[in-house]
Amino acid sequence: MNVQFKKGVLELCVLVLLDQKAQYGYELAQNISNQIEISEGAVYPLLRRLTKDGLATTYLQESSEGPPRKYYKLTPSGSGHLQELLKEWQMFTNGVNQLIEGKEL
Amino acid sequence: MGKDQFLFRLKKALKSFPVEEQNDILNDYEEYFSNGVKDGKTEEEIAASLGSPEQLGKELTAMHHVENVEGRNTTSNFFRALWAVIGLGFFNLVIVLGPFLALASIIIAGWIVSITFVLAPVGVLINTVLYPEIFAAYNMFFSIGLTGLGLLIGISMYYVTIWIKNKFIQYFKFNVRMVKGGMNHV
Numbered sequence: 001m002n003v004q005f006k007k008g009v010l011e012l013c014v015l016v017l018l019d020q021k022a023q024y025g026y027e028l029a030q031n032i033s034n035q036i037e038i039s040e041g042a043v044y045p046l047l048r049r050l051t052k053d054g055l056a057t058t059y060l061q062e063s064s065e066g067p068p069r070k071y072y073k074l075t076p077s078g079s080g081h082l083q084e085l086l087k088e089w090q091m092f093t094n095g096v097n098q099l100i101e102g103k104e105l
Numbered sequence: 106m107g108k109d110q111f112l113f114r115l116k117k118a119l120k121s122f123p124v125e126e127q128n129d130i131l132n133d134y135e136e137y138f139s140n141g142v143k144d145g146k147t148e149e150e151i152a153a154s155l156g157s158p159e160q161l162g163k164e165l166t167a168m169h170h171v172e173n174v175e176g177r178n179t180t181s182n183f184f185r186a187l188w189a190v191i192g193l194g195f196f197n198l199v200i201v202l203g204p205f206l207a208l209a210s211i212i213i214a215g216w217i218v219s220i221t222f223v224l225a226p227v228g229v230l231i232n233t234v235l236y237p238e239i240f241a242a243y244n245m246f247f248s249i250g251l252t253g254l255g256l257l258i259g260i261s262m263y264y265v266t267i268w269i270k271n272k273f274i275q276y277f278k279f280n281v282r283m284v285k286g287g288m289n290h291v
Contacts, residue, residue: 008283025133026140033154041155044133045165049282052172066139 010038012089014046015074015082018056022073047072055081107148108138111158118162122169130165164281167193171277183270190277201280208269215262222255 013032017023023031025047029040050056055078060068074082106114112131119127134155141151155161167189174182191201225248233240 011282024136024140026137026144029137030144039154039156040137041134041158041161042164044130044137045161045168048130048133048165049168065143067136069140070133070136 006038007042009036010042011046011050012082012085014043014050015055015078015085018072018074019079019082022059022071024069024071028072050078054078106152108135108152111138111148111152111155115158115162118159119165121166126169163189163193167277167281171274171281174274175278178270178274183274186274186277190280193281197280201277204276205273208273212262212266212269215258215265219255219259219262222251222258225249225251225255 010032013036014028017028017031025044028047029038029043032038032043033040047056051058051072054075056072056074058070058072061071062068112134115134116127116131119130122130137155138148138151141154142148167186170182170186170189174186187201187205191197226245229244229248232244
């Protein structure tokens with residue numbers, strides 16, 4: 001799949017996953033790329049932007065193997081943003097599905 | 106391409122960042138490599154899954170410039186953001202540069218009209234100096250009227266220019282967030 005606007009969906013995926021639990025970048029990228037074909041490198045720029053916009057915060061946590069990892073978690077305003085995106089996403093997919101099924105025609 | 110080469114190329118692509126932020130970004134990708142290696146992948150596989158370091162650098166740079174112009178809305182910051190966003194890929198050349206050139210020409214046209222109207226009496230004066238015999242008072246009054254109109258257009262153009270510039274900044278932000286910048290997979 002090669003869609004210009006896939007990047008917008010990536011933001012939704014990252015927010016959904018972070019809403020479930022705090023994760024470090026690699027874990028997050030693996031969880032997404034298990035489901036959708038993405039360029040894993042794009043997850044970090046997105047995480048940086050979410051952090052700068054105050055939608056996510058980071059903290060360091062020791063790991064049993066190797067150096068401490070940078071974990072990302074959602075802030076309250078991040079959760080609010082997620083709810084908005086989810087609503088938009090549902091409206092959008094409902095519309096598309098209805099068109100596909102021909103109900104609106 | 107191994108880890109060192111990936112990081113080296115990424116660093117080169119991040120030269121417009123402050124050093125501190127550069128290191129921050131490079132650390133993130135280093136962490137990514139060490140996690141991947143622990144996961145049993147080779148450095149080459151990890152680098153391939155990350156995509157091109159140059160494209161990543163472009164994307165991060167575009168984001169950086171858009172943030173800058175949001176923080177300090179100066180003309181030079183605006184143009185830096187404009188070029189960085191356009192540089193993301195061919196798709197953006199069309200959907201960013203196209204509207205920009207169209208709106209920029211409208212703005213320039215508006216300013217030229219305003220300046221020409223304001224300077225209309227100068228034209229009448231020059232004409233009077235060159236050909237005193239055809240001086241007509243109504244030309245003078247009409248041109249002074251145009252000056253007033255030109256000033257009004259100028260004031261409106263000032264606000265229109267600021268408004269359009271701010272809309273463009275919002276559009277850059279949307280573009281960097283939503284639109285694929287020539288990356289292979291996202």
